[in-house]
Amino acid sequence: MKALVCKEFGTPDILVMEDIAEPEIQKGMVKIQVHSVGLNFPDTLMIAGKYQFKPPFPFSPGMESAGIVTEIGEGVTNIKVGDRVMANHGHGGFAEYVLAPEDGTYVIPDNMPFDQAAGFPVTYGTTYHALVDRGNLKKGEVLLVHGAAGGVGLNAVELGKALGATVIGTVGSDEKMDIVRQYGADHVINYSTESIKDRVKELTGGKGADVIYDPVGGDAFDQSMRCINWEGRLLVIGFASGRIAELPTNLALLKGCSVIGVFWGEFARRTPEKNRANFKAMLDMVEKGEIKPHVSMHFPLEKGADAMKALLSRKSTGKVIITVKE
Numbered sequence: 001m002k003a004l005v006c007k008e009f010g011t012p013d014i015l016v017m018e019d020i021a022e023p024e025i026q027k028g029m030v031k032i033q034v035h036s037v038g039l040n041f042p043d044t045l046m047i048a049g050k051y052q053f054k055p056p057f058p059f060s061p062g063m064e065s066a067g068i069v070t071e072i073g074e075g076v077t078n079i080k081v082g083d084r085v086m087a088n089h090g091h092g093g094f095a096e097y098v099l100a101p102e103d104g105t106y107v108i109p110d111n112m113p114f115d116q117a118a119g120f121p122v123t124y125g126t127t128y129h130a131l132v133d134r135g136n137l138k139k140g141e142v143l144l145v146h147g148a149a150g151g152v153g154l155n156a157v158e159l160g161k162a163l164g165a166t167v168i169g170t171v172g173s174d175e176k177m178d179i180v181r182q183y184g185a186d187h188v189i190n191y192s193t194e195s196i197k198d199r200v201k202e203l204t205g206g207k208g209a210d211v212i213y214d215p216v217g218g219d220a221f222d223q224s225m226r227c228i229n230w231e232g233r234l235l236v237i238g239f240a241s242g243r244i245a246e247l248p249t250n251l252a253l254l255k256g257c258s259v260i261g262v263f264w265g266e267f268a269r270r271t272p273e274k275n276r277a278n279f280k281a282m283l284d285m286v287e288k289g290e291i292k293p294h295v296s297m298h299f300p301l302e303k304g305a306d307a308m309k310a311l312l313s314r315k316s317t318g319k320v321i322i323t324v325k326e
Contacts, residue, residue: 001019001020001022003020004301005018009048012304012309015304015308023099025099029072030087032068032069032070032098034066035068036119038062039062041240044311061093061094063093069082069083069085084107088122088268093322094322103275106283108286116293120282125278127155127159128159128278128281129264130213131156132163134235135235137165139165142165142207142210142229143211144170144211147240148171148176148185150215150317157183160213161184165211166186168185168187170189170220172191183294196224196227204229208228214234217236217239217241225248230257232257297320299321307320307322
């Protein structure tokens with residue numbers, strides 16, 4: 001099979017196309033003929049050797065994909081050959097076939113195309129877990145979303161609105177404001193021209209945000225600690241800015257707030273039944289048309305390096321998708 005392979009750590013340019021053996025089915029796993037792959041920021045960290053999980057060389061990146069099941073392993077009961085599915089599998093998606101664990105594989109609705117499904121598991125899984133399980137977001141609360149036009153950020157805007165919150169999104173340019181509004185944001189802040197802290201305070205009558213969704217870190221985290229409401233919840237999703245912020249504990253005390261880590265992958269591993277319940281709720285929303293994943297860019301498999309560069313340049317909104325099979 002054809003695969004885009006990483007043989008050494010480095011920039012996206014180190015990826016090479018090769019013909020390699022198809023993966024052999026294993027107990028508890030399903031084999032998927034890949035149609036589309038969702039690209040995520042951790043994929044770029046993985047090939048750079050900066051991710052917490054380092055697969056042995058050679059490996060293909062690609063944490064999530066969508067396609068058709070061609071084979072099931074011993075013990076698999078919820079998935080059958082021929083099912084249209086999406087899956088999160090850690091790596092290996094940049095290839096014509098991939099193995100995925102049954103617990104991380106989900107049958108998709110008939111009205112969900114493969115490109116939308118491929119970009120769904122990691123970002124929507126993370127975001128729903130963050131807002132519902134960790135942030136306990138309530139109807140009528142104010143949700144502040146950093147990086148609101150990005151992969152996880154746009155999901156947070158969309159799901160936050162669907163859950164009944166007033167949503168404030170932050171973006172780095174005026175060009176990204178429209179898509180954030182289209183996905184439900186009540187207000188959008190361009191942090192390159194406005195103060196996040198001052199604008200959030202103004203929009204909330206001085207109270208601040210009840211829940212803050214932060215996949216950016218750095219300055220966004222610093223600003224968040226100064227515009228969080230009493231008993232607010234600041235959700236630590238990631239560090240796309242490149243700087244891991246330090247927590248001023250005096251502000252945590254004065255605000256009576258909580259800073260909460262979100263590690264969806266470990267949550268899904270430890271409590272697979274709860275994770276599947278989350279996905280059932282979200283896929284029901286997809287089937288009813290209540291949420292619709294946004295794909296801004298498509299690249300063929302052989303242009304996977306260009307897809308990563310587009311993601312790293314922050315030119316994309318929503319998801320970047322790699323097409324393996326039309």
